[in-house]
Amino acid sequence: MNSGITSIKLVLLGEAAVGKSSIVLRFVSNDFTENKEPTIGAAFLTQRVNIGEQTVKFEIWDTAGQERFASLAPMYYRNAQAALVVYDITKPQSFIKARHWVKELHEQASKGIIIALVGNKVDIVSSGGERKVAREEAEKLAEEEGLLFFETSAKTGENVNEVFLGIGEKIPLGRPDEQSGLQNGGVRITDDQRIDLASTGSGAVAASGCNC
Amino acid sequence: MNDDATDQDPDKTRWIRSCQNTFQTAITCQSKMDQETMDTDFDVIVLGTGLTECILSGLLSVDGKKVLHIDKQDHYGGEAASVTLSQLYEKFKQNPISKEEREAKFGRDRDWNVDLIPKFLMANGELTKILAHTDVTRYVDFKQVSGSYVFKQGKIYKVPANEMEAISSPLMGIFEKRRMKKFLEWISSYQEDELATHQGLDLDKNTMDEVYYKFGLGNSTKEFIGHSMALWTNDDYLQQPARQSFERILLYCQSVARYGKSPYLYPLYGLGELPQGFARLSAIYGGTYMLDNPIDEVLYNEEGQFKGVKTKLGTFNAPLVIADPTYFPEKCKSTGQRVIRAICILNHPVANTNNADSIQIIIPQSQVGRKNDIYIAVVSEAHNVCSKNHYLAIISTIVETDKPHIELESAFKLLGPIEEKFMGIAELFEPKDDGSKDKVYLSRSYDASSHFESMTDDVKDIYFRVTGHPFVLKPRDTNEDQ
Numbered sequence: 001m002n003s004g005i006t007s008i009k010l011v012l013l014g015e016a017a018v019g020k021s022s023i024v025l026r027f028v029s030n031d032f033t034e035n036k037e038p039t040i041g042a043a044f045l046t047q048r049v050n051i052g053e054q055t056v057k058f059e060i061w062d063t064a065g066q067e068r069f070a071s072l073a074p075m076y077y078r079n080a081q082a083a084l085v086v087y088d089i090t091k092p093q094s095f096i097k098a099r100h101w102v103k104e105l106h107e108q109a110s111k112g113i114i115i116a117l118v119g120n121k122v123d124i125v126s127s128g129g130e131r132k133v134a135r136e137e138a139e140k141l142a143e144e145e146g147l148l149f150f151e152t153s154a155k156t157g158e159n160v161n162e163v164f165l166g167i168g169e170k171i172p173l174g175r176p177d178e179q180s181g182l183q184n185g186g187v188r189i190t191d192d193q194r195i196d197l198a199s200t201g202s203g204a205v206a207a208s209g210c211n212c
Numbered sequence: 213m214n215d216d217a218t219d220q221d222p223d224k225t226r227w228i229r230s231c232q233n234t235f236q237t238a239i240t241c242q243s244k245m246d247q248e249t250m251d252t253d254f255d256v257i258v259l260g261t262g263l264t265e266c267i268l269s270g271l272l273s274v275d276g277k278k279v280l281h282i283d284k285q286d287h288y289g290g291e292a293a294s295v296t297l298s299q300l301y302e303k304f305k306q307n308p309i310s311k312e313e314r315e316a317k318f319g320r321d322r323d324w325n326v327d328l329i330p331k332f333l334m335a336n337g338e339l340t341k342i343l344a345h346t347d348v349t350r351y352v353d354f355k356q357v358s359g360s361y362v363f364k365q366g367k368i369y370k371v372p373a374n375e376m377e378a379i380s381s382p383l384m385g386i387f388e389k390r391r392m393k394k395f396l397e398w399i400s401s402y403q404e405d406e407l408a409t410h411q412g413l414d415l416d417k418n419t420m421d422e423v424y425y426k427f428g429l430g431n432s433t434k435e436f437i438g439h440s441m442a443l444w445t446n447d448d449y450l451q452q453p454a455r456q457s458f459e460r461i462l463l464y465c466q467s468v469a470r471y472g473k474s475p476y477l478y479p480l481y482g483l484g485e486l487p488q489g490f491a492r493l494s495a496i497y498g499g500t501y502m503l504d505n506p507i508d509e510v511l512y513n514e515e516g517q518f519k520g521v522k523t524k525l526g527t528f529n530a531p532l533v534i535a536d537p538t539y540f541p542e543k544c545k546s547t548g549q550r551v552i553r554a555i556c557i558l559n560h561p562v563a564n565t566n567n568a569d570s571i572q573i574i575i576p577q578s579q580v581g582r583k584n585d586i587y588i589a590v591v592s593e594a595h596n597v598c599s600k601n602h603y604l605a606i607i608s609t610i611v612e613t614d615k616p617h618i619e620l621e622s623a624f625k626l627l628g629p630i631e632e633k634f635m636g637i638a639e640l641f642e643p644k645d646d647g648s649k650d651k652v653y654l655s656r657s658y659d660a661s662s663h664f665e666s667m668t669d670d671v672k673d674i675y676f677r678v679t680g681h682p683f684v685l686k687p688r689d690t691n692e693d694q
Contacts, residue, residue, distance in 0.1 A: 064492060065500065066492070069501060073488035073492060075352075076492075195356060197344045
């Protein structure tokens with residue numbers, strides 16, 4: 001076990017085309033170095049952030065479009081420790097949807113989940129476009145529901161890292177062994193009984209391994 | 213796993229690269245969606261989100277097929293779902309108890325994920341391999357099942373999982389143990405192309421009974437091998453060529469050897485996680501998901517071939533459909549078998565199991581004067597399937613009489629006091645045709661076996677019929693493990 005690294009499952013929610021994927025891409029691709037042969041179908045993105053002495057590893061889950069016909073699986077929320085609820089500050093409808101996702105998270109997700117409300121596309125307003133969701137309105141929602149709140153631009157990168165740093169700072173960090181008791185708090189179970197299927201390749205066991 | 217180890221993690225670069233592709237696709241799709249109406253033409257339509265269907269969706273999506281996956285129900289899993297206690301009461305009881313009473317007795321509803329069909333994964337079985345191969349293991353955590361037990365003359369005994377346990381096990385006498393050891397050595401050293409290792413036996417000609425005879429194994433050892441290791445539910449296998457039994461015993465041994473305590477694995481939060489995981493795989497590769505969308509009409513062309521489905525969300529077309537039997541009852545026939553399953557809630561571990569948090573118990577048919585074995589699968593709070601201090605035991609067997617609940621009596625006795633019991637009988641269905649004529653490819657009902665091997669056979673069979681080529685697990689990229 002690597003001490004000092006805490007894994008956090010973070011889920012993305014928000015109406016289509018508000019920029020959920022772009023925010024993550026902006027956040028993650030800072031670390032992008034080389035082009036390797038693409039393997040499509042990623043399980044989730046991971047990105048590491050150093051917060052003080054600690055390293056936080058975000059496992060970022062995209063909805064993969066399953067929310068479109070209300071078909072998001074319970075698995076998606078399971079053990080999520082953080083969520084980004086994203087809306088577009090130029091689309092009031094997307095803010096209504098954001099309220100819906102916050103409610104949904106409170107019902108479905110772990111109790112201690114940290115939720116960041118993110119108003120994206122501030123670059124449109126900066127370049128003369130019209131803002132349709134007031135900052136105050138979003139701040140009010142954040143205050144009522146106990147959410148972190150940011151306005152970002154995935155396009156320019158403005159405030160994007162701050163969202164993840166903000167979440168990282170609020171996650172109760174500790175040694176992994178202290179966290180194993182927090183099953184319902186969302187930490188992946190790390191006791192010795194948990195099996196890592198992926199770690200043992202095929203053919204790991206010789207036929208002579210029969211002990212019966 | 214060393215994906216935490218360094219920043220040059222090849223896995224990670226791969227993910228970033230691939231996610232960029234995925235996100236790019238997602239972004240393009242989204243903007244397309246805004247401009248156009250919903251997509252209506254697909255390569256494959258899949259109906260029902262049972263495990264068989266979800267694995268096929270996942271595999272076909274990974275192959276690059278455009279998949280639309282619909283379920284008439286509002287949750288994933290179909291018959292392979294794990295449900296909450298309130299859903300369980302609704303499904304099985306005419307007069308459900310009040311919410312207050314239920315919570316007082318059993319705690320929070322959301323802590324319960326009760327399987328409707330009890331099964332375990334063989335640690336070295338096909339499903340485990342498919343999970344690892346497709347990386348669906350990233351979404352689901354597994355634990356070992358603590359032990360497998362077998363019923364003999366009124367008591368249960370642990371099936372030995374290692375040499376130490378085998379030596380001290382009271383299941384066999386000392387001489388029989390020696391013969392058993394010889395038999396297992398033959399199994400493990402057998403190589404197809406080295407005749408010397410066959411010890412004169414031909415797996416395709418000799419029956420299993422003849423194999424037993426050769427090693428001089430007695431009746432109770434035969435029962436042990438056939439039912440606790442090969443996991444046959446009756447004795448028909450004795451007169452059949454030995455190959456299938458050989459393969460089953462080998463699978464059992466390799467599965468036990470893999471993690472140590474038992475050959476079985478079980479997913480945290482219940483078996484219902486498995487269809488969800490494969491559905492997610494499919495979605496990541498572009499599959500479209502619609503729950504709670506009943507089929508109003510199935511459309512066929514002049515040749516009687518499948519053409520599409522009409523639903524409240526629109527009409528969708530594809531040249532073929534994959535579905536579970538409930539979507540095309542007229543195209544299915546009964547296998548003649550009915551399975552009775554009894555879901556029991558206990559507030560104590562099963563006696564004489566060392567307070568194990570999860571076990572399988574096999575009651576071989578001959579021990580209780582039956583034709584088919586009775587299985588009991590026990591899981592508990594340790595698997596996030598029930599609230600604290602509770603245990604879930606699911607008994608299942610193939611119905612043999614007109615009083616099926618009485619057939620389970622010996623199993624109920626082993627469990628001790630039962631807090632609540634939910635019983636149901638399911639008829640097993642299979643497709644009448646192979647789908648080549650009407651392009652309707654149907655899965656089989658989940659059978660009475662204790663594991664998923666017959667289900668993965670069905671997956672492979674349907675995959676072959678749909679694509680025209682066999683499903684092969686390609687070796688994993690070796691870079692990943694470095």
